[in-house]
Amino acid sequence: MIAADNEPTDDSDRQTQLLRGVLDMCLLALLAREPAHGYELVRRMEDAGFGAISYGTIYPLLTRMRRLGLVADEQQASPTGPPRKVYALTGPGRSHLDAWQKQWDRFADTVAGILTPPDHNPTRSCP
Numbered sequence: 001m002i003a004a005d006n007e008p009t010d011d012s013d014r015q016t017q018l019l020r021g022v023l024d025m026c027l028l029a030l031l032a033r034e035p036a037h038g039y040e041l042v043r044r045m046e047d048a049g050f051g052a053i054s055y056g057t058i059y060p061l062l063t064r065m066r067r068l069g070l071v072a073d074e075q076q077a078s079p080t081g082p083p084r085k086v087y088a089l090t091g092p093g094r095s096h097l098d099a100w101q102k103q104w105d106r107f108a109d110t111v112a113g114i115l116t117p118p119d120h121n122p123t124r125s126c127p
């Protein structure tokens with residue numbers, strides 16, 4: 001998103017757009033480490049540095065990933081209340097995560113290549 005000259009760029013809007021593009025991959029990566037319930041995933045995302053992510057964002061995404069067969073859910077007893085749904089990565093979820101991670105690595109390398117200035121070459125002059 002590019003702001004017009006008279007509009008300031010809002011860092012939180014840019015962060016939201018970036019997160020929207022990688023949230024499913026991040027959730028699968030967290031579930032690859034350890035199964036978790038939605039609340040735990042929100043906490044892990046916050047601990048990773050993404051700031052506050054709403055449950056209204058996480059739970060619909062988990063439901064969609066479950067319908068796609070990327071995650072499975074299981075009811076587990078909770079020490080403080082009713083049973084909770086705990087989500088775990090499935091085989092197809094692992095395959096998707098691996099493919100997305102390779103795609104992400106290529107994408108991030110491409111962006112880094114553009115953002116990193118080329119080595120200073122004293123034989124070239126600027127106009």
